[in-house]
Amino acid sequence: MSITLNPSGQAMPLVGFGLWKVPRESCADTVYNAIKTGYRLFDGAQDYGNEKEAGEGVRRAIADGLVKREELFITSKLWNTFHSKEHVLEMTKFSLDAWGLDYFDLWLIHFPIAQKYVPPSERYPPALLYDVEAGTMAFEDVPIAETWAEMEKAVELGLVKNIGISNFAGALIIDLLRYAKIPPAVLQIEHHPYLTQPQIVALTRQRGIAITAYSSFGPQSFLEMSHPVATKITTLLKTPLIEEIAAAHGKSSGQVLLRWATQRGIAVIPKxxxxxxxxxxxxxxDFDLTEEELGKISGLDAQIRFNDPADWPGKIYIFA
Ligand SMILES: NC(=O)c1ccc[n+]([C@@H]2O[C@H](COP(=O)([O-])OP(=O)(O)OC[C@H]3O[C@@H](n4cnc5c(N)ncnc54)[C@H](OP(=O)(O)O)[C@@H]3O)[C@@H](O)[C@H]2O)c1
Structure with a gap:
């Protein structure tokens, strides 16, 4: 099952594998095993610290004849510190080298914030804080339009097949569409029953932009990071409604949460x-939820966002 991307016409698998928090030591084996299991899409990022190892898993699977490169769909993301016109193409090539690939199928702007450049020779991945000890987040004066023009060049140069955005709000998308020569193929956002975001889903549908949902299990991913909200609320996987629907279909809670997205044409990338x-x-x-079940699951919406790095509950950053 796949989604046809605009404007390339390339098929993007509806189900992929997310690479955030996949440990470096086990990443190559995890990716190899995922390909053997049938995964064809991998969702990586410069920030995940496992590009080289993910690439090793991919190349080993190709060398062993499990899959051909053109059957895989590899996504990666440009980090906030590389938004300026001097760094976008250079860092696209840097990541392709790390993976050992000739092209990415999808290249996303990870967050719509430009942060102060940190040379990869000094710190890679550079992460969110410029000065970790001081808790300082430092920004750079680079508008999205400048970054997007370089992303378009990456397509023209054949470094990437599709370009897209992540963590963009509706107003920013409307603005981007005014000047983009190549419109974004994909918007990747946090999307689960506690954060359904119907308006941005509708906006992107109307504009032919595919949606990939991340953190489909809601708080689950953030428990291991001791997120102060995630640790206080009922995990989605154990919510009575989800457990009842799972039992009715003979499926797991996780499968119900993923199906709630994919049945509505939203791609998922569980890790x-x-x-x-x-x-x-x-x-x-291999099963469908009823319209009533889809509606009831959407009714769990509580507008709880777990992943806003500039608004992590309980933390005050110094914005330099
Ligand atoms: N664009 C962005 O800013 C952004 C932000 C966040 C994530 N992402 C992408 O989205 C991917 C997925 O999001 P995520 O990593 O936040 O988390 P997720 O896939 O929603 O959840 C992962 C958590 O759920 C557990 N889990 C996985 N499958 C399960 C199942 N069937 N039943 C019960 N528990 C299950 C995992 O534990 P185990 O590992 O022990 O199974 C882990 O604790 C990431 O890996 C990344 O590629 C993108």
Whole structure:
């Protein structure tokens, strides 16, 4: 199952594998095993610190004849510190080298914020804080239009097949569409029943932009980071409504949460370090939820966003 991307016409698998928090030591084996299990899309980023190892897993799978490069769909993301016109193309090539690939299928702007450049020779990945000890976040004066023009050049140069955005709000998307020569193919956003974002889903649908949902299990991913809100609320996987629907279909809660998105044409990229859950997440599309069930799950919306780095509850940054 796939989504046809604009304007390239390329098919993007509806279910992929997310690479955030996949440890460097096990990443190559995890990616290899995921390909063996049937995954064809991998969602990486400069910020995840495992590009080289993910690329190793991909290249080993190709060398062993499990898959051909053109059957895979590799996504990666430009980090906030590389937004300026001097750095976008240079850092696109840097990441392709790290993966050992000739092109990315999808290249996203990770967040719509330009942060002060940190040379990769000094710190890579540079992460969110400029000065970790002081808790300082330092910005750079680079508008999105400048970054987007360089992303378009990456397509023209054949470094990437599709370009897109992540964590952009509606107003920014409307603005981007005014000047983009190549419109964004994909918007990747936090999307789960506690944060359904119907307006931005409708906006992107009307503009032919595909949506990829991240953190489909809601708070689950943030528990391991001791997120102060995630640790206080009922995990989505154990919510009575989700458990009841899962039991009615003979599926797991995780599969119900993923199906709630994919049945509505929204791609998902669950991450799991467990081979069992990794397989369970891929194989979740062989059943359909009823319209009533879809509606009830959407009714859990509480507008709880777990991933806003500039607004992490309980933390005050110094914005330089
Ligand atoms: N664009 C962005 O800014 C952004 C932000 C966040 C994430 N992402 C992307 O989206 C991907 C997915 O999001 P995410 O990493 O936040 O988390 P997620 O996939 O929603 O959740 C991962 C958590 O759920 C557990 N889990 C996985 N499958 C499960 C299942 N079937 N049943 C129960 N628990 C399960 C995992 O534990 P185990 O590993 O132990 O199974 C882990 O604790 C990321 O890896 C990344 O590629 C993008």
């Amino acid at each position: 799991s370090n467990s081979p069992h859950r990794l397989a369970e997440n891929l194989n979740h599309v």
